[in-house]
Amino acid sequence: xxxxRIQRLARIAIVAAxxxxxTVALAPIAFGAVQFRLSEILxxxxxxxxxxxxxxxxxxxxxxxxSPLGIYDVVFGTLATALTxxxxxxxxxxxxxxxxxxxxxxxxxxxxTILTDAPFLLTCATVMLGEFITVTVxxxxxxxxxxxxxxFMKILGLNANAADKKRKNDSSY
Numbered sequence: 706x707x708x709x710r711i712q713r714l715a716r717i718a719i720v721a722a723x724x725x726x727x728t729v730a731l732a733p734i735a736f737g738a739v740q741f742r743l744s745e746i747l748x749x750x751x752x753x754x755x756x757x758x759x760x761x762x763x764x765x766x767x768x769x770x771x772s773p774l775g776i777y778d779v780v781f782g783t784l785a786t787a788l789t790x791x792x793x794x795x796x797x798x799x800x801x802x803x804x805x806x807x808x809x810x811x812x813x814x815x816x817x818t819i820l821t822d823a824p825f826l827l828t829c830a831t832v833m834l835g836e837f838i839t840v841t842v843x844x845x846x847x848x849x850x851x852x853x854x855x856x857f858m859k860i861l862g863l864n865a866n867a868a869d870k871k872r873k874n875d876s877s878y
Contacts, residue, residue, distance in 0.1 A: 717760045724764025738828045741835045746844040751790040758790040785812035803841040
């Protein structure tokens, strides 16, 4: 059975809304030099399906409207997310894909340094640490477990073997 355009748009909108709500609800820890943006776990959805790249960029842009850094975070934070989710989508290894959000923090660290005069290396390191813990340490094992759940994969609009199909030509996995 193929997915209708309405189902696809609804799924994209739901994930964008989920990212937005999780970020804004946890705003005290989601913004700033030390941040644990738990909604970032959702970037791993992009590993499985390109549609979720749109969801995460939209959700991030909307959430960043509430950032203390204002329009700068909307532009640069969303740019970092767009680059990150694109890299996650094209990656063939889920574990490796979890590292791209950490690297995307260079843009956020630079943004914070320019706008707040915070030291770049320290700011970048703290943002990267939060991202690494959130996406790699927590998100990776969660998604490895969820990959085995056919019901969850179906809810995401994926077949049960989506991760395996993505890696089919990669013999090193």
